[in-house]
Amino acid sequence: MKKLVLKNISKRFGKVVAVNNAELEIEDQEFIVLVGPSGCGKTTTLRMVAGLETVDEGEIYINDRLVNHLPPKNRDIAMVFQNYALYPHMNVYQNLAFGLRMRKIPKAEREPKVIEAARILGIEELLERKPRQLSGGQRQRVALGRAIVRNPEVFLFDEPLSNLDAKLRVQMRTELKKLHKRLEATSVYVTHDQVEAMTMGDRIIVMKDGTIQQIGSPSDLYYKPQNRFVAGFIGSPTMNFLPCRILEADSQLYIETGDFRLPLLDHFADKVRERGDSKFILGIRPEDIREKKSVQPSSFGGSIKAQINVTEILGKEVFLDLTTGENTLSALISAEPEENLGQEIELEVNLARIHLFSADNGNAII
Amino acid sequence: MKYKEHIQGLSLVAPCLVIIFGFIFFPVGYSFWLSFTNKQTLYPDYDYVGFGNYVMLSGEEEFWMSMWQGTIFAVGTIFFQVILGLAAALVLNQAFRGRGFVRGLTLFPYMLPTIVTILLWKWLLSTTYGPINYFLQVIGIIDQPVVWLGANWIMASTIFVGVWQFFPFVVITLLARLQTIDLELYEAAAIDGANAWKRFFFITLPQLRFVLLVVILLRTFFMFTKFDVPWLMATGGGLQRLISNWPVYAFRRTFGQLQAGEGAAISVLLFFALVLMTIIYFRIYRKEEA
Amino acid sequence: MAKKKGITRRDFLKGVAGAAALGTGATFLPRKAHAAKRTLRIWHTEASAVAVKAVQKVCDKFEQLHPDVKVFAEGLGWAGLGTKLTTSIAAGNPPDITHIQPYMYRSLQIKGELVPVDDVYNHLGIDNIFEAVRDIAHYDGKYWGISHEVGTPVLLIRKDLAEKAGYKVPKDWTKPMFKTWDEEIEYLEAVTDPKKGQWGMSLPGTAYFLQEHCGRWVASNGGSFYDEKWNPVFDQDPFVGVLDFILTLSKKKIVPPDWLSQSWLGMIQEICLGKTTLIDHGYGRIALSIDKYAPGKASEDYFYPIWRPVGPLGEKSYTDLDAELWVVFSKSKNQDLAMEWLKLFYERDLYLNYIAQYPVHMYPITKSLANDPGYKALPELKQWKAWIDIQAEYISRKQALPVGIYAPHELHIPFVMEVFDSGIIVDEIVSVVQGRRNPKQAGQRMTERTKELIKKIGYPVPDPIKAAKSA
Numbered sequence A: 001m002k003k004l005v006l007k008n009i010s011k012r013f014g015k016v017v018a019v020n021n022a023e024l025e026i027e028d029q030e031f032i033v034l035v036g037p038s039g040c041g042k043t044t045t046l047r048m049v050a051g052l053e054t055v056d057e058g059e060i061y062i063n064d065r066l067v068n069h070l071p072p073k074n075r076d077i078a079m080v081f082q083n084y085a086l087y088p089h090m091n092v093y094q095n096l097a098f099g100l101r102m103r104k105i106p107k108a109e110r111e112p113k114v115i116e117a118a119r120i121l122g123i124e125e126l127l128e129r130k131p132r133q134l135s136g137g138q139r140q141r142v143a144l145g146r147a148i149v150r151n152p153e154v155f156l157f158d159e160p161l162s163n164l165d166a167k168l169r170v171q172m173r174t175e176l177k178k179l180h181k182r183l184e185a186t187s188v189y190v191t192h193d194q195v196e197a198m199t200m201g202d203r204i205i206v207m208k209d210g211t212i213q214q215i216g217s218p219s220d221l222y223y224k225p226q227n228r229f230v231a232g233f234i235g236s237p238t239m240n241f242l243p244c245r246i247l248e249a250d251s252q253l254y255i256e257t258g259d260f261r262l263p264l265l266d267h268f269a270d271k272v273r274e275r276g277d278s279k280f281i282l283g284i285r286p287e288d289i290r291e292k293k294s295v296q297p298s299s300f301g302g303s304i305k306a307q308i309n310v311t312e313i314l315g316k317e318v319f320l321d322l323t324t325g326e327n328t329l330s331a332l333i334s335a336e337p338e339e340n341l342g343q344e345i346e347l348e349v350n351l352a353r354i355h356l357f358s359a360d361n362g363n364a365i366i
Numbered sequence B: 001m002k003y004k005e006h007i008q009g010l011s012l013v014a015p016c017l018v019i020i021f022g023f024i025f026f027p028v029g030y031s032f033w034l035s036f037t038n039k040q041t042l043y044p045d046y047d048y049v050g051f052g053n054y055v056m057l058s059g060e061e062e063f064w065m066s067m068w069q070g071t072i073f074a075v076g077t078i079f080f081q082v083i084l085g086l087a088a089a090l091v092l093n094q095a096f097r098g099r100g101f102v103r104g105l106t107l108f109p110y111m112l113p114t115i116v117t118i119l120l121w122k123w124l125l126s127t128t129y130g131p132i133n134y135f136l137q138v139i140g141i142i143d144q145p146v147v148w149l150g151a152n153w154i155m156a157s158t159i160f161v162g163v164w165q166f167f168p169f170v171v172i173t174l175l176a177r178l179q180t181i182d183l184e185l186y187e188a189a190a191i192d193g194a195n196a197w198k199r200f201f202f203i204t205l206p207q208l209r210f211v212l213l214v215v216i217l218l219r220t221f222f223m224f225t226k227f228d229v230p231w232l233m234a235t236g237g238g239l240q241r242l243i244s245n246w247p248v249y250a251f252r253r254t255f256g257q258l259q260a261g262e263g264a265a266i267s268v269l270l271f272f273a274l275v276l277m278t279i280i281y282f283r284i285y286r287k288e289e290a
Numbered sequence C: 001m002a003k004k005k006g007i008t009r010r011d012f013l014k015g016v017a018g019a020a021a022l023g024t025g026a027t028f029l030p031r032k033a034h035a036a037k038r039t040l041r042i043w044h045t046e047a048s049a050v051a052v053k054a055v056q057k058v059c060d061k062f063e064q065l066h067p068d069v070k071v072f073a074e075g076l077g078w079a080g081l082g083t084k085l086t087t088s089i090a091a092g093n094p095p096d097i098t099h100i101q102p103y104m105y106r107s108l109q110i111k112g113e114l115v116p117v118d119d120v121y122n123h124l125g126i127d128n129i130f131e132a133v134r135d136i137a138h139y140d141g142k143y144w145g146i147s148h149e150v151g152t153p154v155l156l157i158r159k160d161l162a163e164k165a166g167y168k169v170p171k172d173w174t175k176p177m178f179k180t181w182d183e184e185i186e187y188l189e190a191v192t193d194p195k196k197g198q199w200g201m202s203l204p205g206t207a208y209f210l211q212e213h214c215g216r217w218v219a220s221n222g223g224s225f226y227d228e229k230w231n232p233v234f235d236q237d238p239f240v241g242v243l244d245f246i247l248t249l250s251k252k253k254i255v256p257p258d259w260l261s262q263s264w265l266g267m268i269q270e271i272c273l274g275k276t277t278l279i280d281h282g283y284g285r286i287a288l289s290i291d292k293y294a295p296g297k298a299s300e301d302y303f304y305p306i307w308r309p310v311g312p313l314g315e316k317s318y319t320d321l322d323a324e325l326w327v328v329f330s331k332s333k334n335q336d337l338a339m340e341w342l343k344l345f346y347e348r349d350l351y352l353n354y355i356a357q358y359p360v361h362m363y364p365i366t367k368s369l370a371n372d373p374g375y376k377a378l379p380e381l382k383q384w385k386a387w388i389d390i391q392a393e394y395i396s397r398k399q400a401l402p403v404g405i406y407a408p409h410e411l412h413i414p415f416v417m418e419v420f421d422s423g424i425i426v427d428e429i430v431s432v433v434q435g436r437r438n439p440k441q442a443g444q445r446m447t448e449r450t451k452e453l454i455k456k457i458g459y460p461v462p463d464p465i466k467a468a469k470s471a
């Protein structure tokens, strides 16, 4: 049984198409992350599921039940808002209990549920406090508590961590994942932070301008982005994109950028030949570039001569900002190069990990 | 050094103290004093009469009528102002076409000078040529014109006019607060299972609570001390007796019968009544808050 | 009782009376013009645009003659002026000149607020002034105010509506259409038809005008407000009869049901629009409203004056003498200018211009202007001939008494103003109409409350000025 199904749903605000023909199926207990740049329609999608926004076209099913016309309270979902939306005039206990109270759960049954939720989240001490007497992280927990206390079919999160500082965010990320494991609740989690998406999602949905670009596991998105947008969105530092042509010499295909040339591995060649055209966009992740002098045998190959503009030592790795003729390039290498700024360095590329995108529509070819 | 600072500080607040003393304490104190004298409005001299004015007033039918009517007028206008103001504020807080215009229109009664308001309503409510009676007759609700401005209805009509004129005050204040309520609270409550009525009861009302309390307290001061509306509804004429509140009665004593001492006594009683109401009010407020 | 001041009220009264008398002489000495501009403040009751213009014309002329003086004139309706006046006097800042009603002058005079205007009378020539108005404010050998005009309210009927109901309105207004209140009531019942929205008579609910009605009715019922010894007599038969009359009008529903809150203008509109057939308040000023609210009906075919009936205890019917007084305040620093302004006011051209604003309402106080061809040529005198003649008749028969004064001796009572403005009379009228008290009880309560008020003011005592003199 699918827990949550969106069938071709669309939503327009005047001329803006906030969500365009989105299709989605979510399994029971799955943790799905909706990611995309600001304004791409993540929140709108979530709100349609919650019933806070009407659906212009398409159908939404929860547990195989069409919910398009059900009010939020009858959809058995819980939502955690970006700004928490805690009831300011109620204390933490009352905030947690409110949903149960509205559902006419008797007082005696309410209390153990509230206490249990508070215990899970470690906020038992705070039950008497008003939201304004809590820190950001504590409020976040109360907001989560309000969602879990009702034990709903689906959890909806709208950027719940975006108001926390970086460290707390990382910590909460893990806690949320643990919580999910423990509650085994189906969750839809919205974020515009791809790191959050990659670390948390069982599956990730990438959206852009209201349209779903790709749905897949984190590794799918990383290794097999279906288009240039997804490739650029996922991964940090961002993938290098260079316009290129395909040349053939001695029945070997080469990728020619104007500044350098890379041989195309055989198992990619067929796909390229099939296309017939010769103009493409080459995609190379910075971590797939290394210094030529490395000796370990591998799928690395080709030769790129580039000038070093900037070096940034990130810890274990070193980030390089480079210029090769017309193009700039970023690379992530394992040790600080001997060459100085402004000097030339020779690099090679993991040929098995390169990406080629159609220059016309950005779709992935290899 | 310290002493110098004191002097400096004092000289900074001195003008304020003078103003506060001159404009607030002096008139209040002077009224107190006058209320213990038989001062007549147009004579400079007077005798001390102790509680004579108070004793005399307490035995007078007109005094008790004014106390009673003043209370009915104030409580009636405050009650309906708040109800109507709250309802209007809730409606005006919704998004609809022409909302800006309707908001502006709602403020209109508050902008009108009282005299214009009264003339307008006296005309609208008139038995002989008032459009309201005409309209009610045409749609068949009544078959005889209602004497809105006659002895039986004059208090109700005066309350009505008071409500009409001052409910925008309630609307403005409540609307200002309503607009700051986070809409997500309503969405959260909707998801939590609250219907529209419960959302109003559990979210809107508690959020408005403090502003409402302040509004009611302010309106209490305003409506108990309101002079122009009940005065102009009867302009000292036949029906004044039936809509005479404390200020009107004090005015008639002071400037009609020229008995300033008695007028002052009524003002002092009103002052104490308001102080008392404020104390009770805050008691209740604090008790609830705890 | 602790004395808070060195002088008692009684001492004060004596003192100011003397001082005012002394001060009068002094003020007429010519003063040197101030280097700075002097200002003269004038309030008057003629608030309509035309009248304000006419007064302004006098002011303009005055400024021309006295370039160092600035005159501010303000027209206020009677309801506004009364209050404003009391508060300004209480604050010690009255205008230099104002209109007051005749019933107020003694109350103000005894408090030392006024100075005599004999100078103006002498300037106009005492004999040139009609006797009816000349003596209104004559007290203690001095003139404490001077009327700006004379007029009297008459019973004004909608002739067309009465005739439609089968009644004949006598052309000769000396022959009363109703001899008694009973006849009047009979007529009112006959013409009242609430379904058509037509009532017999309209009454004003405003305290001032309602009391005026009571006054002329009590006089027409052989009584007054006070007896010769200044005792209030609201509990005696003539006044109780008036309360009875009001109760009957109200009970029989022959006056509009909301009459208690009716304004003066509202009442005028009712007769102009034919909502009512009769008003007992036919001031000539209404002629102006008729043009406005009953266009095309401004003639004696529609609006006709009739002689007022007498009450069951009366022999003659009375009316009010509408003759507001110009008075000058003793606190004025410009008494000299004030006298000059008043003299200018009565100058032939300016005064004619003023009177011509409402000739039906305003009869000149000077015989010279009354006989002036310019005055006689005013077209309204023909248009509303009966209306003007009947007023003159009331005056010449001495059946017109100054507003608020319902027997000649009341002109000298020094607390008429306080009682008139106290609300006591209307309060009790309402309790009668409401059925809370019967007329007799209400009259008694009125009398008691009035006595109490009088006592607080410091009476009944013999006139303190006379007492001071004889002592």
Ligand SMILES: Nc1ncnc2c1ncn2[C@@H]1O[C@H](COP(=O)(O)OP(=O)(O)OP(=O)(O)O)[C@@H](O)[C@H]1O
Pocket (backbone or CB within 6 Å): A013, A016, A017, A018, A036, A037, A038, A039, A040, A041, A042, A043, A044, A045, A192
């Ligand atoms: N109530 C609304 N009225 C009009 N336009 C809206 C409304 N809500 C959203 N939109 C528009 O719809 C589009 C999608 O908005 P949405 O809030 O879903 O984006 P988002 O992906 O959640 O962005 P963010 O990451 O900034 O929260 C945007 O262009 C937005 O301006």
Ligand SMILES: [Mg+2]
Pocket (backbone or CB within 6 Å): A042, A043, A044, A158
């Ligand atoms: Mg969003």
